[in-house]
Amino acid sequence: MVDFCPDDTPELKAWRLEVREFLHEAWPSKRIFDYDYDEDPAGWEEYKAFWRAVGKKGWVALTWPKEYYGQARSTVEKWILDEEFIAYGAPTYPVIGLAVAAAVLRHGTHEQRLRHLKGIAEATTLWGEGYTEPSAGSDLASLTTRAHRDGDHWVLNGQKTLGTAAHQCDWMFVLARSDPNSVKHNGISAFLVPLDTPGIQMLPLENIGDGQQNQTFFENARIPADCLVGDEGQAWNQIWFGIGGEQLDNAFAAQDTHLMRMVRMLADTISYCKETKRGGAPLTEDPVIRVQLGELMVGVEALRLAALDGYSKAATSGKGGRGALESNLNAAFYKEFWPHYAQVAMEIVGPLAQIQGGKWAQLNGRFEKYFRTSFGNHAGGTSQLKRMVAATRGLGLPR
Amino acid sequence: MVDFCPDDTPELKAWRLEVREFLHEAWPSKRIFDYDYDEDPAGWEEYKAFWRAVGKKGWVALTWPKEYYGQARSTVEKWILDEEFIAYGAPTYPVIGLAVAAAVLRHGTHEQRLRHLKGIAEATTLWGEGYTEPSAGSDLASLTTRAHRDGDHWVLNGQKTLGTAAHQCDWMFVLARSDPNSVKHNGISAFLVPLDTPGIQMLPLENIGDGQQNQTFFENARIPADCLVGDEGQAWNQIWFGIGGEQLDNAFAAQDTHLMRMVRMLADTISYCKETKRGGAPLTEDPVIRVQLGELMVGVEALRLAALDGYSKAATSGKGGRGALESNLNAAFYKEFWPHYAQVAMEIVGPLAQIQGGKWAQLNGRFEKYFRTSFGNHAGGTSQLKRMVAATRGLGLPR
């Protein structure tokens, strides 16, 4: 039965209030902090402390099984929690950890789950991304980082790049070619790699969104055999396309994270327009800006509903996933709409949007920063790739 | 030296006036008539009479050599003539005839020139397009219409489609495969085919722009050997990509014809907005419509200047052509901008734009018709094809 209301019972309404109250206590500063685009040390400390507090409540692992630090709560409760986090403007959890948790819950051993899920659930262990290579972005088939077995260890050699905030992380989820004779998507395995392993070095790569991505070099880095997650050589099937035919990054939270930021941004854009006058009248009374705002509202609301649809499908199917067509269409739309949103918001604000900080910066420079971060829309695969997958896997067009 | 002014001498100014005066006499009704989207018999008669009058002045063949019915006048005079035709709102010459003239002037024999150019110059012979086939649109390589030599005749067999206004024509410019063993672009020849040849049949295909295109069937249609124009089997190189690397349809006039219509449409759109009130104020005072009009002005003016650039290059190079990059970029832009223009114009006019005729039709229904005809933007090759050619031939990207 069609129902878009997540909290239609007294219990769920109470849950919403509980979350809301917690946020007021745990994030009183209401500081805007996006972990992937912020390098301020004080911000990072505040951010990590916040998520440890959320973890302590058991809310990171809200829907996980109880035996693995979870609370086995419903996806609807998770949705309500997310909605409140958006509405409050709280920062989002680093997405890779959630992807690791999904992979380990699905393909890990009992021991791996016990060992790794706790740190993710409590937000005490941060995870970095180790898929992308300088010559293998969306094209995983070109992966060249190699893992060879040496006794009870795996030895990693190669280079990963664009590891967002990896320098803040303790572990990295690394995809490497474990079968040297394999080609394309076969023979790739997934490893849980402690970043303090000798032979791992990191160089910073700064991006135009004020974030730090990283180059990570593996030179005979030896990791214990039990760092392999899933079956040897099966990472393409199990991990990359593991969750209902989706790519890893979409699996749990990346898109929702970005959506949350956009919902928050829309609310702020509208408030800004209500409060800001130009030529004596609020921007909301400018007919051109009204059209621009209306168009932005349509896009953001469509994305919010698509996320709801994802939750609905996950709840209905029990598989925790969305269809290949829908999820890739959403991802493509999102990846194109994000920079469009940022551009239009900059147009609405006008020339003062250029100013990055200080008294004259508009909305504390957040429009401007949002614009810069929007060039990070390729992370997790370009819109071109998402459209191609939607067209071929979803619509059945020939490859 | 940079100069965008076509008539910077007293002679040229006088020429402009001469053209203008002629138009007032020859097209007093100022009826809007687009030969490819009009089937009204009275309109066709008026139209043909008009162009015969232009032909009598020698203005169709203005720039052709004198020995072939031309006046050997400069391209600048041709430009001024075109500008006046646009400004006046006169109908455009059927484009295929001009393409045939270009091909015959370049690749025809002396006899062919004498024989065919007169009818084109005087607008007494109308020419139809015979390139497109049901399975070969932009993909000329798939051409299946065949011509085989039989004594001093060629025998045509096959089917052509989408022949715009071919039912109004006397002759057709047909591309056919003359070498049965050839593949792809080789072995295609160009033929000048009288449409009263036995074995040729035509079936109408009506389009949504109120125009008639046609299916033309060739069944052992025998044409004299001297109907071959250019070298046997060389039509791809000589005709299709014959003029400075451009496709036949762009060579002389197709794009300029459409540009002329768009310039006329823009003038009419702006007048309409000045004269039409909504909520008590002229549409030109609506801030949203002002943005829309501004954007349309930019696009139309860019296209007009691109045409000027084409004339400048033609005049400078003496080759009568534009570069592959520029002409394909312009064509791609035009083919995307045209439907965009039509859509935006319909948005500006609002709900009454739906009405097609009678008292309540806006601008005599011309916005609505322009919208429908804009779906004919594929003629002469889709924007996708033009972009592909621009990217590979122009920008040097790999094929």
Next chain:
Amino acid sequence: MAIDLNFNEEQQLICNTAKEFFAKRCPPELARKYENSTEDFPRELWKEIADLGWLGMTFPVEYDGLGCSFLDTYGIYVEAGRSLAPVPLLEAIGIGAALVARMGSADQKQALLPAIAAGDKLVTLAIMEPDGSYGANGVTLTAVKQGDGFVLDGTKLLVACAGTADRLIVAARTGGAGEDGVTLFLVDPKAAGVSIERTKNIGGYPLYAVTLAKVAVSAADVLGAVGKAWPATEAVMMQAAVLQSAMVVGAGERVLEIAVGYAKERVQFGQPIGRHQAVQYLCTDVAIALRNTSLLTLHAAWKIDSGQPFLREAALAKASASKASAKMTFAAHEVHAGIGFMIDYDLQLYTMRGKHWEYNLGDARHHYEIAVAQAAA
């Protein structure tokens, strides 16, 4: 129950039945036949639909209705859109009857609703004027009090089925400005002083210019309260805008099917054109516009169904549907190039009707205005 985007079993059944019915009874040839025809629509088909119980579905049971919910009828509109069924479901039921049901007196309802449900009577709205404005400000047709009744003067355009309707609901201005002073009148199109003329239009719909010259209307034919009709009229039109959006969704599904089907079959340059990335882009353009509109429309319908405020949601849905209507058909034409331009090819039927839907009950800009007014309030 919470967060579920699927219809319940009864609703799913209605969708399936409607899909089958329209597929069988409304092939594209029927839509072609009634394009700018002299007959407004096939009356016998209308009767069949009445017999299925779909016309009065949402009417109260006391007026021969089934008391069904908004979402219950949703699927019928989706399918009517998919099949381009040439019947005035939206105009006569989604708007006309809905206005009567919402604002009518008991007498008016009794006189009209059972007959509408039976397919015997037809009531449509006459609101748009030569000014071309949407919204309350666009209503300027004058209604001057005379005795107990009123005298109406003015012109209405794009009035659906005026050649068949038993009553037109004429929106007029009895005073005031803006939302204040709008009154609805039930006017017999055959009454003295009313002249109607069918206007040829891009969608081929039975749309009329209706001129009222000193048309006398009695007090009994005022629909709702004098001068206070706007809020209810707007609410009904916004609900109808959601139904119009549902029609766009149904049509969009078919347009996507046509485009994808052609992209798989048509071979150019030695391979199916669907292998070209440009064509894949065009097909996903259709799919993205469709998906977004579908989600927004279902959400708005649910808001209406559950009795919540819905203006913002309905406005977002129709804004998206208006844009999508143009975008989806345009992209599909780009996939087809020449063949889509031919009258014989069915794609264009969607393009031409889609243009009407884009405007009908407010274009994108009108609905952006409403959504922003709600959000910035």
Next chain:
Amino acid sequence: MAIDLNFNEEQQLICNTAKEFFAKRCPPELARKYENSTEDFPRELWKEIADLGWLGMTFPVEYDGLGCSFLDTYGIYVEAGRSLAPVPLLEAIGIGAALVARMGSADQKQALLPAIAAGDKLVTLAIMEPDGSYGANGVTLTAVKQGDGFVLDGTKLLVACAGTADRLIVAARTGGAGEDGVTLFLVDPKAAGVSIERTKNIGGYPLYAVTLAKVAVSAADVLGAVGKAWPATEAVMMQAAVLQSAMVVGAGERVLEIAVGYAKERVQFGQPIGRHQAVQYLCTDVAIALRNTSLLTLHAAWKIDSGQPFLREAALAKASASKASAKMTFAAHEVHAGIGFMIDYDLQLYTMRGKHWEYNLGDARHHYEIAVAQAAA
């Protein structure tokens, strides 16, 4: 001679010289070095440019200028854009000196132009206010008559090189409304009551907030006629908008080079990404926006050069340039995906400066307004 879109020989020579000079002296590292730096710009480079004769090129010969035409200097701006040269050519010459040359008294011109041409003095315009409006209505900073002079109060934002400028040309309101009552004043940024603060900005440019608190200005420092400055100010700004568009064209040529170069080299899924149709679309997106802007800008420049009315043409050029600036860099980023997002990669330098250019001297909407006002007049 008629219809010729090519520069004459001298102009072509200037283009070539400028291209070589900037390529050698202004590598991308120089632009990076001056990004939001404490120094406004490299003064020694400025001196070199002065020595080349480019600063005073368009000044009258009696003020140490060369009396060159608008088109003669055009190529220098194209090349400054291509190289992202961190020097205030547009701000100090295209706007500041141009205002002095056009509106200044003989004394003012004598005091400033030769020194500007020599690279020794700098004058820039302070017009934008915290309201963020373009156009005459945006000028609200008050100038109140006091004795022979005036007292200025208010704030100006995005003022170029206020840390280095010898004089700011402050646009103020001496009365009236709209275009009437705007007056320009030559203000020493070190004068009592003037405070300046460099504001960090996306393009990294030396842009300042300038606050004037009861700043006394003498009658001798009024530039042009009191209350009548707007038409000439607008004309100069519109000419400068064409020069800004020329910079966008130069930058766009480089952005296209970068994108096409990367598309040819970068291999993904076993082939150069430039073979993918989506990447070909993106590259032609850049090329189309560039070509259109280039044509419109050259046309506007020619109108100026030949003494014809040019507001419409300049407005179309800058509207196109503003849109193109965003569109070209966006498309190039899409070609690059991850690598273009990195600070180390040069593409982003164009993106960030392009954002400033998009706004500078009026965004697309402002120029659409001007073009439509001209066309609908």
